[in-house]
Amino acid sequence: MKVIIPVAGIGTRLRPHTHTAPKGLLHVAGKPILGHILDALKQVKIDEMIFIVGFMGEQIVEYVSKNYKFKSKFIYQKELKGLGYAIWLASSEIKNNEPVLIVLGDTIFEADLSPVLKGKFDALGTKRVENPRRFGIVEMEKGFARKLVEKPDKPTSNLAVVGVYYITNTEAFKESLEEIIKKQIMTKNEYQLTDALQRMIDKGVKFRTFEITGWYDCGKVETLLQTNRHLLSKIKSIRRLKGSVIIPPVFISKTAMVKSSILGPYVSVAHKAVIENSIIRDSIISERAVVNNSRLESSLIGNNAEVNGVFHQLNVGDSSEVGYSGF
Numbered sequence: 001m002k003v004i005i006p007v008a009g010i011g012t013r014l015r016p017h018t019h020t021a022p023k024g025l026l027h028v029a030g031k032p033i034l035g036h037i038l039d040a041l042k043q044v045k046i047d048e049m050i051f052i053v054g055f056m057g058e059q060i061v062e063y064v065s066k067n068y069k070f071k072s073k074f075i076y077q078k079e080l081k082g083l084g085y086a087i088w089l090a091s092s093e094i095k096n097n098e099p100v101l102i103v104l105g106d107t108i109f110e111a112d113l114s115p116v117l118k119g120k121f122d123a124l125g126t127k128r129v130e131n132p133r134r135f136g137i138v139e140m141e142k143g144f145a146r147k148l149v150e151k152p153d154k155p156t157s158n159l160a161v162v163g164v165y166y167i168t169n170t171e172a173f174k175e176s177l178e179e180i181i182k183k184q185i186m187t188k189n190e191y192q193l194t195d196a197l198q199r200m201i202d203k204g205v206k207f208r209t210f211e212i213t214g215w216y217d218c219g220k221v222e223t224l225l226q227t228n229r230h231l232l233s234k235i236k237s238i239r240r241l242k243g244s245v246i247i248p249p250v251f252i253s254k255t256a257m258v259k260s261s262i263l264g265p266y267v268s269v270a271h272k273a274v275i276e277n278s279i280i281r282d283s284i285i286s287e288r289a290v291v292n293n294s295r296l297e298s299s300l301i302g303n304n305a306e307v308n309g310v311f312h313q314l315n316v317g318d319s320s321e322v323g324y325s326g327f
Contacts, residue, residue, distance in 0.1 A: 001101060002046070002094060003101045004050045005105045006077075007022060007051055007053055021056065022055065023106050026218070028108070028284060035063075035104060037109070041101075050072075051064065051073070053075070053077065061074050072142055077219055083104075083191075084196050087193055088181050091177050095170070100173070103163065107217060108231070109125065109162070109163065109164055109208065110214030110215075113164075119205050120168075122206065122208070124164075125162055127159060133151060136160065136163055138161055140157075156295065157218075162212050172205050176199040183280055214229060225284065225300065238250070239252045244262065245262045246260065246263050247262070250269075251267075251268045256274070259275070261275050261277060264280075264281060267280050267285070274288075274289075275290075275292075279296075283295055283300065284300050289303065291307045295311060296312070
């Protein structure tokens with residue numbers, strides 16, 4: 001089985017952080033978003049991982065090559081024309097009737113994939129949501145997907161397709177992708193994966209759905225912090241630091257330095273970050289960031305950023321420096 005992970009999106013809602021790093025490499029609960037996804041895939045047997053990379057894709061290549069032993073291939077996407085277009089770029093790497101698992105590279109998920117991969121039908125990972133207008137949705141009939149609609153203005157279902165797809169009918173899948181590209185079939189000015197999947201359904205391919213028990217959006221600062229809270233809540237161990245107070249749940253990298261500070265709850269401190277004389281809660285401190293004499297809450301501090309002074313809430317991009325001398 002091959003796995004396709006599209007990670008070419010530019011993450012406009014997460015700027016300024018995505019000015020200097022791909023969205024998939026932003027930190028949450030101790031590791032990059034992509035790291036959580038790849039760790040979850042260790043449970044399945046994979047012949048090859050195919051990453052669709054774009055803006056600053058070399059950072060994705062470096063991260064995967066350095067931290068994982070998967071056989072990997074990287075395909076560069078020069079134009080952002082939608083998820084269907086991204087997957088089409090990788091379709092030549094898939095053999096007919098070779099199963100393929102597609103996992104979006106910007107959303108952390110929790111699911112038992114074993115029964116899905118053993119099943120005889122193609123399958124869509126789904127979750128019931130409160131606002132289906134933000135997602136592709138699926139309408140069901142007699143236990144199978146009948147209709148897929150991308151971000152509907154008037155939803156007829158609250159069963160959202162949330163970024164995990166298992167395809168066994170790969171010949172039909174490749175034909176459907178080729179069809180939407182050649183005929184320039186677009187929805188909302190993009191080539192949508194859901195349009196290709198709908199063509200498969202119309203040709204008689206049967207899709208089951210399976211529940212994604214945990215699905216964590218990382219598309220905005222607010223949802224990234226929410227995901228950080230959830231993932232940290234699963235951490236049982238506590239790192240004790242002399243001279244500082246740790247209020248769990250908290251993740252502190254073994255290479256980070258914390259002095260005379262109060263951290264927590266819900267704080268993630270990444271590799272080689274430095275925190276001194278500060279009070280921090282509900283925040284993410286990224287790699288090599290420095291925080292001194294500060295009070296932070298609901299904040300996201302980028303890689304190599306420096307924060308000095310007293311604040312309440314900050315969103316500071318990579319390699320930035322922020323100082324404050326008054327109250």
